[in-house]
Amino acid sequence: MKLILNFAILVFFLFVVSCKEAPKDLETENSQELLAASYAIPQKWIENRVAIAKENLNVTEAGKIVWKSMEAHGGLDTWYANGYVSFRFDYQPLDGSTRRNTYQVIDTWNNKAKHTAYADTTSSFGWDGKEAWVKAKDSTTFQYDTKFWALTPLYLAAYPFVLDGEGVQLELLKQKVYKGKLQDVVKITFDANVGDAPDDYYVLYFDVETHIISAIRYIVSYPEYFPNGGHSPEKIMEVTGQTVTNSILLPNGLKTYMLTENEEMGEYVTKIEISDVAFVPQVPDQFFSKPADAKLASEK
Template sequence: MKIITPLLGLFLALSALACKETPKTETTTQKEVETVASEYHIPNSWIQKRVEDANKRLHATDAGKVLWSAMEAHGGLEKWYSNGYFSFHFDYKPLNGKGIRDSYQTIDTWSNKARHNSITDPSNTYGWDGEEAWVKAKDSTSFEYDTKFWALTPLYFSGQPFVLDGEGVNLELLPEVEFKGTLQKVVKATYDAGVGSAPDDYYILYINSKTNLVDAFKYIVSYPEYFPEGGHAPEKITVTQGTTTVDGIVLAKGFKTYWSAEAKDGLGEYITDINVSDISFSPTVTDNFFSKPEGAKVLND
């Protein structure tokens, strides 16, 4: 994709903010952990503990073993976290022209914090600091979509299968299916009550039996602010459109999303094209990078 001038400006601005130094050696004292956290470093000891816990938990079930194999094929959970902060341009384009969402974002994959900048005007920004959603924009037309909901949504596309490593995720191994001529291992992920902003969501991953890469996944949107009386949107299926390897992690270069249907490969109407580009990792970001900037509006009730 051709990089437009505002995006280049954004990259320069973010590059000026980001520190590229090697993370400091950690100890386990509370004081030092707090200092590390305030500087947005992820201690190696934390990473090792999280990976070990995930490995133990996932290998306790057949579904977990399949998911772990997918993580290994995509570069490994330890590498995913050790690489640091995950940045990418996510261009989400519904084919009906409504609800286009185009931003460059940096994600704290450890604690699911996020900061987005508009591609058309990088001074328009929004994010999630772990407790509050915030937005700073010139006017109401800058982001004509729910930025609170969208702050972490792209991670659940581009971060598969790693985003399913945590506690509160329930895995079920479903029967294998053939998808686009290849046998797929199928793992369904659901969430414990109270986990995340939409615990009724689910994901059904199609994991290629030959490569162990995620070829596609089905999902629903049950975000309570969209469905205050309960329920969810119809199921969709998202199909990976090529991969690239960045710092040892295999990532999708894009996706095509369809309504799920009783048709060949389960693909109904093609509804959304997603392009993912300018992918990078950084070992650290500046202090308060994910915090709301001066003049930002808090979106939480």
């Protein structure tokens, strides 16, 4: 814990210049001056993005459910205004396969990420928006696909906020009783040009009374894992606990089960712990960029 707190304090206090890439709709608004200054994302940009998301989501019944959930989890405007999100994500398969335990900082505006190994802060990997990179002592440090994993924790931990962009398709499914409570059910699919695994899908359960996410069903279709097509068996993650940080409600625990044919929980397969959640208003210049002594993930 001391190690993580020290790292977070370093990121928060040591630098005064943000590496925030100006959003595209700011490029004609003195973007060079903005890039040269110490600044948070302008409130106007946040207001515009939130307004567009609200308008687009409220066109359909499924979208209205997602928007209500965003509000219940703290609000999309607060999510973006808080800054970079950071947390420790400890993914523990119960079959003894590779554990993935990193502290990460994520640019929620541009989907960039930097992970630092929890057990060895000299080892890291990241995604700069275009390329995935790795800095490690040897090939045994990260024994998994770091490109795929760079943003995966965000998409497991930050629902519903990650559903505000383009290329996301929402489908309203039949309501379902989950653990004794009625749930609104929305299926998430992606356009062909979205991400490394556009054939993935997620099915989200929203408590009809609180609009808080209760569980997430999903498959993995990442081509590197399934070069001949297809996908993993469907699984379901239950939210086992939640914590409010800077007015944003995020899970602090997830338990993954195989999904049975009748869409019930089967074998318990993975434990996920999410801790040290914080929002960081600034990070060092080039924080998400490939370090000089790092390799591209494809070269490791």
